[in-house]
Amino acid sequence: MIERDLSYDAIVIGAGHNGLVAAAYLVQAGKRVLVLEASGEIGGAAVTAEISPDYMSSAGAHLLYTWPKRIEKELKLAKHGFEMAVRDMVTVALDKDGNHIVLPAGGKADLARIRTRSQRDAEAYPYFMKRMQAYARLLEPLIEKGLPEPGTDSKALARMRAALCRFERMKEEDRQELGRFLVSSIAQVLDRLFEDPLLKGAIAMDAVLGSHMGPKSPGSAYRYIYRLAQQNVAGGQMGYPAGGLGGLPQALSRLIGEADARIRTHSSVKRLLVSGAGEINGVALEDGTEFLAPVVLSSLDPRTTCLDLLGTRHLAPQATRRLKGWQKRGSIAKINLALEGLPIIDGLTEREYGGRWLIAPDMQVMERAFVSAKRGKLAVEPVMELLLPSYHDPHLAPPGHHTMSILVPHTPFEVEGGWAKRHEEFTKRIVDTVADYAPDLKIKLIAGEILAPPELEQRFGAESGAWDQGDMSLDQTMFFRPGMGVHDAPVKGLYLCGAGVHPGGGITGESGRLAAMEVLARERTHG
Amino acid sequence: MVDPFARKEEKENKVQAVLEKAVPAVPGLFGSPDGPPPYTAQVLPTCLHSFAAAACRTNAWRAWNGFTTPDIYVSLAADYEALRMGAGLVDLSWQTVYRFSGSEAEACLQRLMTCDVKALADHETIRAFWCGEDGRIVGEGMLMRLARGEYRLSTAGDHADWFMSAADGFNALVEDVTGTLGCVALAGPEAGALVRASFGPDAAALEEGAALWSALHEAPVYVARTGALQEESFELWTDAEDAPVIWTALLRAHGTSLHAAGFAACDLVRLERGRARWGMDYMGAECALERSSTRTPFELAAGMSVDFEKGPFIGREALLAAREKPELAAVALEAEQSGPARLTDVYAGGKRAGGVTSCGWSPVLCTNIALAVLEAEALSASGSFEVDAEFEAEIGSFRRRLPVHIAARPLVGGTD
Numbered sequence: 005m006i007e008r009d010l011s012y013d014a015i016v017i018g019a020g021h022n023g024l025v026a027a028a029y030l031v032q033a034g035k036r037v038l039v040l041e042a043s044g045e046i047g048g049a050a051v052t053a054e055i056s057p058d059y060m061s062s063a064g065a066h067l068l069y070t071w072p073k074r075i076e077k078e079l080k081l082a083k084h085g086f087e088m089a090v091r092d093m094v095t096v097a098l099d100k101d102g103n104h105i106v107l108p109a110g111g112k113a114d115l116a117r118i119r120t121r122s123q124r125d126a127e128a129y130p131y132f133m134k135r136m137q138a139y140a141r142l143l144e145p146l147i148e149k150g151l152p153e154p155g156t157d158s159k160a161l162a163r164m165r166a167a168l169c170r171f172e173r174m175k176e177e178d179r180q181e182l183g184r185f186l187v188s189s190i191a192q193v194l195d196r197l198f199e200d201p202l203l204k205g206a207i208a209m210d211a212v213l214g215s216h217m218g219p220k221s222p223g224s225a226y227r228y229i230y231r232l233a234q235q236n237v238a239g240g241q242m243g244y245p246a247g248g249l250g251g252l253p254q255a256l257s258r259l260i261g262e263a264d265a266r267i268r269t270h271s272s273v274k275r276l277l278v279s280g281a282g283e284i285n286g287v288a289l290e291d292g293t294e295f296l297a298p299v300v301l302s303s304l305d306p307r308t309t310c311l312d313l314l315g316t317r318h319l320a321p322q323a324t325r326r327l328k329g330w331q332k333r334g335s336i337a338k339i340n341l342a343l344e345g346l347p348i349i350d351g352l353t354e355r356e357y358g359g360r361w362l363i364a365p366d367m368q369v370m371e372r373a374f375v376s377a378k379r380g381k382l383a384v385e386p387v388m389e390l391l392l393p394s395y396h397d398p399h400l401a402p403p404g405h406h407t408m409s410i411l412v413p414h415t416p417f418e419v420e421g422g423w424a425k426r427h428e429e430f431t432k433r434i435v436d437t438v439a440d441y442a443p444d445l446k447i448k449l450i451a452g453e454i455l456a457p458p459e460l461e462q463r464f465g466a467e468s469g470a471w472d473q474g475d476m477s478l479d480q481t482m483f484f485r486p487g488m489g490v491h492d493a494p495v496k497g498l499y500l501c502g503a504g505v506h507p508g509g510g511i512t513g514e515s516g517r518l519a520a521m522e523v524l525a526r527e528r529t530h531g
Numbered sequence: 532m533v534d535p536f537a538r539k540e541e542k543e544n545k546v547q548a549v550l551e552k553a554v555p556a557v558p559g560l561f562g563s564p565d566g567p568p569p570y571t572a573q574v575l576p577t578c579l580h581s582f583a584a585a586a587c588r589t590n591a592w593r594a595w596n597g598f599t600t601p602d603i604y605v606s607l608a609a610d611y612e613a614l615r616m617g618a619g620l621v622d623l624s625w626q627t628v629y630r631f632s633g634s635e636a637e638a639c640l641q642r643l644m645t646c647d648v649k650a651l652a653d654h655e656t657i658r659a660f661w662c663g664e665d666g667r668i669v670g671e672g673m674l675m676r677l678a679r680g681e682y683r684l685s686t687a688g689d690h691a692d693w694f695m696s697a698a699d700g701f702n703a704l705v706e707d708v709t710g711t712l713g714c715v716a717l718a719g720p721e722a723g724a725l726v727r728a729s730f731g732p733d734a735a736a737l738e739e740g741a742a743l744w745s746a747l748h749e750a751p752v753y754v755a756r757t758g759a760l761q762e763e764s765f766e767l768w769t770d771a772e773d774a775p776v777i778w779t780a781l782l783r784a785h786g787t788s789l790h791a792a793g794f795a796a797c798d799l800v801r802l803e804r805g806r807a808r809w810g811m812d813y814m815g816a817e818c819a820l821e822r823s824s825t826r827t828p829f830e831l832a833a834g835m836s837v838d839f840e841k842g843p844f845i846g847r848e849a850l851l852a853a854r855e856k857p858e859l860a861a862v863a864l865e866a867e868q869s870g871p872a873r874l875t876d877v878y879a880g881g882k883r884a885g886g887v888t889s890c891g892w893s894p895v896l897c898t899n900i901a902l903a904v905l906e907a908e909a910l911s912a913s914g915s916f917e918v919d920a921e922f923e924a925e926i927g928s929f930r931r932r933l934p935v936h937i938a939a940r941p942l943v944g945g946t947d
Contacts, residue, residue, distance in 0.1 A: 282843025317642065320664040320845040321696030494664075 020048025472509030713774025
């Protein structure tokens with residue numbers, strides 16, 4: 005293929021949701037943008053795929069809980085065919101005896117459910133949530149608007165001050181509590197307050213899902229409030245789009261396609277082109293094609309972008325060392341099942357059927373699963389997050405039939421004996437575990453697919469299956485995560501816009517939005 | 532009678548045994564049983580150690596950069612006189628030396644250093660600084676281009692990790708060759724004449740910053756006029772095993788005008804030139820505990836070593852900003868005539884404005900001189916300064932506050 009159109013205003017590497025959001029904002033500002041995607045499909049881990057003919061499910065990520073309404077509005081995504089199938093999903097912690105818990109327990113009925121299990125917990129829960137929200141509010145200004153770069157931007161510093169102000173207004177006692185909280189494990193925090201293992205498991209799940217951490221890992225408590233803050237910034241709701249998660253990138257690509265921009269798939273970037281003056285010039289693809297642009301946004305993780313694409317010769321030794329120490333460990337598997345009918349679970353109401361289910365009977369089980377993963381073993385009692393994509397969007401399965409989407413945290417990337425040999429055993433363990441709660445699952449099961457961490461890596465390009473592009477731990481978030489600052493992208497004109505930069509992982513689009521905003525802001529100030 | 536040394540050793544062995552028992556399961560904490568324990572500093576002799584020791588009548592040694600070198604050979608005054616009036620022979624083999632080689636060594640150094648390395652021709656030397664992303668100096672040294680794709684950098688401190696990280700991605704090799712080379716400086720007004728006598732007129736006529744290959748008693752010598760020590764100074768580089776030959780040959784041939792000069796005298800000469808020393812007047816950004824003890828080249832009045840026109844290099848953006856607004860100013864101070872004293876805090880209008888980083892009594896000026904670091908604001912605001920001085924009495928000491936003024940560099944001698 006002979007390329008004629010080689011020069012653009014900006015090039016975005018990677019057509020994951022962050023890359024597409026960044027491109028969309030730039031397109032909206034009237035820029036000529038080229039999006040380069042290595043694989044054949046767009047969306048990264050946000051895609052809808054067929055399990056077997058007529059049965060569709062979100063292949064990778066399956067929920068939107070940190071997806072800000074603000075981006076939807078600003079990009080007018082509804083105009084481009086984006087529609088949420090459901091916005092107000094609840095979390096249901098499944099109990100084998102049908103005595104489930106619904107979270108967040110905002111209403112009286114939900115609290116009453118907790119009370120039937122434990123009087124003490126029902127009293128402690130509102131207090132716990134109030135405190136967590138207070139902590140989360142400290143982080144919110146910095147997540148929403150990005151981090152200030154020291155000594156440069158007075159507006160950004162004002163945001164920093166807003167966060168500090170919130171901290172100053174806290175009571176001394178709360179501040180001390182926060183200090184203890186930040187380095188604690190979620191298990192320590194929950195064990196102090198609650199007694200019901202199911203409730204503790206359900207809350208702990210939010211702290212560890214997607215990370216290489218168990219509920220007893222130090223720092224997991226911080227991850228809980230970080231997620232809470234991200235959720236609050238996004239609007240505090242949970243749901244998924246019509247057509248599965250693939251609906252989101254599709255809408256974004258329609259927006260980009262309508263403007264003077266293009267998305268080029270099967271275009272793996274080999275290296276970034278840097279001019280003699282140390283400014284970005286464009287990119288070179290594996291096939292040798294070179295595209296030119298004064299601005300390049302990379303939605304790949306910082307390490308791959310800087311060490312592999314840019315090359316250490318353009319980095320200061322400090323940056324090289326920092327990037328080589330960048331931790332990104334994935335330990336999650338995805339299973340999609342096609343079902344002949346709705347699985348019957350004792351004690352679930354209609355609202356709860358359409359919710360996000362958790363199988364995490366207690367924190368001990370979760371910790372054991374984590375420890376097994378750490379040692380390269382499969383968990384004996386796996387924990388998981390499940391939902392029925394076809395429940396709110398019936399188009400995803402034939403009438404009366406359903407699809408089930410399962411995320412299994414604490415699945416080792418390298419398993420004893422190798423994944424090829426243990427696929428089936430793993431699937432069987434998962435199905436058996438779900439069948440403990442939905443006894444008719446095995447009868448209704450028609451087909452299934454499993455994506456173990458190595459397959460997630462291969463399919464979505466998320467190295468080691470780490471979808472956050474870098475652990476969301478205390479030492480790799482906020483000021484310790486690369487942002488849009490001058491020092492974070494070592495060459496002028498290069499911006500990082502993936503989950504590996506602040507504010508980090510989850511289907512948020514915030515990294516993409518903030519990067520695009522930074523590009524436009526710098527253009528305004530420097531002409 | 533019990534031998535006290537034997538007992539001491541016995542005691543040390545006991546302590547070691549107790550420690551090993553207490554922490555038995557941590558391999559490597561106390562090293563292998565045969566090798567030395569890790570994380571303990573070992574001060575090494577230079578390749579000229581025994582020859583320097585023979586010339587050193589005071590037996591006063593100075594440990595610097597992991598090596599010992601004589602502090603004073605005869606007396607501070609005699610050593611100083613050699614450097615100022617005749618010619619001094621100085622052992623500089625304690626320097627850390629790196630070799631950069633490979634087809635991209637130049638590109639690597641160009642990115643690493645703030646000066647324009649590309650402008651360096653074969654057998655040329657330049658004073659070079661390397662900074663971090665934030666523009667703070669990591670280290671400084673003399674960079675020599677020996678041939679195309681081969682450079683030698685002599686410096687103080689350990690920068691191996693920094694250089695190797697920086698060379699990552701370039702076709703360049705960085706080697707620490709410290710100790711394999713001997714370096715002797717020949718400095719003073721007579722130095723030129725001595726170099727002419729020993730190495731020929733070409734060597735004596737070398738321009739500042741130039742170098743050439745010569746030989747003495749069949750031993751190849753690289754004669755470089757670096758000006759690192761003082762204006763009229765030559766560095767003689769040889770293999771470590773040839774260094775004693777050069778040392779003794781020079782002393783034997785020019786016994787009347789050439790004398791060995793120790794670290795203390797060199798330091799005084801350095802002070803008179805007003806040059807800050809790495810690890811003494813400021814710390815490298817990699818090893819400093821406090822940011823306030825690090826400097827940018829502009830704060831050291833070494834702005835001419837930063838070339839913004841040469842293209843990208845590490846710290847360029849930060850240095851551009853630092854050039855406009857230096858936070859601190861490193862200045863040379865000259866006190867009113869007085870006896871030798873130790874200078875400490877500097878005051879402007881009664882308020883503390885900074886501190887002295889190194890000081891000494893200059894025999895030429897007959898007064899105390901110092902390098903100090905002042906807040907940039909205080910420097911621009913005030914004209915008169917005072918300094919706290921501690922004088923040694925016969926017994927004990929007393930303090931005075933002396934008026935000082937900021938002196939032009941160099942404090943002694945011609946242009947620097």
